Amino acid sequence: MASGNIKAGCGQMKEKLRVENLKKVYGTKEVLRGVEFDVRDGEFLSILGPSGCGKTTILKILSGLLKPTEGRVIKDGEDITELASSKRGMGIVFQNYALFQNMTALKNVEYAMQFRPGLKPGARKRARGLLEMVGLSEYENAKPHRLSGGQQQRVAIARTLALNPDIILFDEPMSALDVANRLALRGELKAIQKKTGATIIYITHDQEEAFAMSDRIMVMGNGEIEQLDTPENILKSPASDYVKSFVLDNLRLKMESLSKYMEYCL
Numbered sequence: 001m002a003s004g005n006i007k008a009g010c011g012q013m014k015e016k017l018r019v020e021n022l023k024k025v026y027g028t029k030e031v032l033r034g035v036e037f038d039v040r041d042g043e044f045l046s047i048l049g050p051s052g053c054g055k056t057t058i059l060k061i062l063s064g065l066l067k068p069t070e071g072r073v074i075k076d077g078e079d080i081t082e083l084a085s086s087k088r089g090m091g092i093v094f095q096n097y098a099l100f101q102n103m104t105a106l107k108n109v110e111y112a113m114q115f116r117p118g119l120k121p122g123a124r125k126r127a128r129g130l131l132e133m134v135g136l137s138e139y140e141n142a143k144p145h146r147l148s149g150g151q152q153q154r155v156a157i158a159r160t161l162a163l164n165p166d167i168i169l170f171d172e173p174m175s176a177l178d179v180a181n182r183l184a185l186r187g188e189l190k191a192i193q194k195k196t197g198a199t200i201i202y203i204t205h206d207q208e209e210a211f212a213m214s215d216r217i218m219v220m221g222n223g224e225i226e227q228l229d230t231p232e233n234i235l236k237s238p239a240s241d242y243v244k245s246f247v248l249d250n251l252r253l254k255m256e257s258l259s260k261y262m263e264y265c266l
């Protein structure tokens with residue numbers, strides 16, 4: 001596995017998360033082996049790989065939803081491998097939004113704060129502020145079925161931010177959205193990250209998305225890391241034929257279809 005430094009100027013960022021020698025076996029099937037990487041404080045790291053290569057399994061292990069067969073997860077220098085999910089200070093945004101259908105947008109964002117004594121006072125005000133941050137103030141009384149896919153995903157993001165996570169995990173959050181919504185949400189995610197200072201780990205199988213958004217990209221093959229480096233370095237020096245074909249060839253195709261879409265729109 002080739003691993004490089006984060007882009008110039010960010011090289012001194014402190015380590016936020018470290019994953020050591022991760023292995024996951026389901027029954028007799030080994031789906032992750034020897035996975036090791038670090039994520040720096042405030043970094044946007046994408047995990048890019050084809051379907052079934054183990055991306056979601058990594059995310060579940062990081063968040064505590066799944067125990068690794070072997071290996072450790074270290075956050076801020078502390079071993080959190082056995083720590084309960086709710087105590088990890090991480091939030092997850094899924095591809096299917098997973099909103100409460102019987103609650104308004106505002107209630108969805110406010111809900112989990114009710115169970116955190118530190119956040120309960122002022123929860124309503126904070127929820128309103130977060131809906132404003134994602135551009136949905138005028139929809140606070142709307143239930144999810146009245147919102148578009150992009151708007152529902154924005155509510156899901158606001159809901160995740162409500163608990164003040166210092167690491168946000170995104171599991172293919174744009175895959176159910178159309179191109180226009182994807183492009184809009186990309187910019188908004190970067191703005192939210194800047195505002196909150198959160199570290200982001202972002203799963204995608206979309207090469208173009210990973211290259212447009214990330215400080216570094218971790219390219220996964222079948223249960224292993226093929227390359228972890230900045231977009232620029234991956235473009236300049238792909239670590240293997242696999243990276244060349246899965247990342248660069250597909251990136252070229254995606255860029256072509258995106259530019260056709262832009263021509264069509266303009």
Ligand SMILES: Nc1ncnc2c1ncn2[C@@H]1O[C@H](COP(=O)(O)OP(=O)(O)OP(=O)(O)O)[C@@H](O)[C@H]1O
Binds near residue numbers: 029049050055058205
């Ligand atoms: N609970 C499970 N039991 C058995 N095998 C599983 C289980 N969960 C996942 N797998 C297998 O582990 C492998 C990795 O799955 P994972 O969901 O991590 O892949 P992925 O890269 O996120 O794929 P996708 O992009 O399609 O979501 C796959 O072969 C999958 O079939």
